[in-house]
Amino acid sequence: MLPVYFVLIFSRNTGEKQAYMSSGSLFIISAPSGAGKTSLIDKAVSQLSNVCTSVSHTTRTPRAGEINGTHYYFVTHEKFEQMRTKGEFLESANVHGNLYGTSRQWVEEKISNGLDVILEIDWQGANQVRSVFKSGVSIFVLPPSVGELRQRLFDRGQDSVLVIERRMAEARKEISHWKDADYVITNDDFETACEELQQLLSGRFDDPSLRTTNISFSNLTRELLSN
Secondary structure, three states: OOOOOEEEEEOOOOOOEEEEEOOOOEEEEEOOOOOOHHHHHHHHHHOOOOEEEOOOEEOOOOOOOOOEOOOEEEOOHHHHHHHHHOOOEEEEEEEOOEEEEEEHHHHHHHHHOOOEEEEEOOHHHHHHHHHHOOOOEEEEEEOOOHHHHHHHHHHHOOOOHHHHHHHHHHHHHHHOOHHHOOEEEEOOOHHHHHHHHHHHHOOOOOOHHHEOOOHHHHHHHHHHHHO
């Protein structure tokens, strides 16, 4: 986790020292559907303290086992649009025909209380958030290959063949935005990818192999986009 610092400030009025907790950090994590970002985030967060994951609002139907308020806040299309009109979302996007949004108030409160917050959002939302939180850290998760990405979508058993092919088409668009991030993780070996994510969430940003300037990521994305 990123360290939480307490700053002692001398009060002119009381002559006493008062402690103020520093703000937390914002991590913006994006990936094409099926790349495994949710599993990586869940495991990484379970082993770190002071890090929490934002729960998004969505208009899509809950999947088996999903709990309202834990996985998502499931709302109607009408309710979502009302919230968006009122400016209650830090970001919002249409993903595969469903609307998703992140509560601005929830994120700001967590960060102001010294917690590090993870936003698991698509590239559209990530761009919106980066324009507001300039100090946010962006991470993009890549699959090792197109074939592996398609297989993972099939293995989930959640979508029809038609939906999977649509997701594959969308994945190519999403992958093309990998360079917008600060760091990249290739989810080939899950344990290794999890360690790399924990490294970044812990504030260790000095590994050049995870930066978007690394040539290996350019080669991989070129292969992914050409298949």
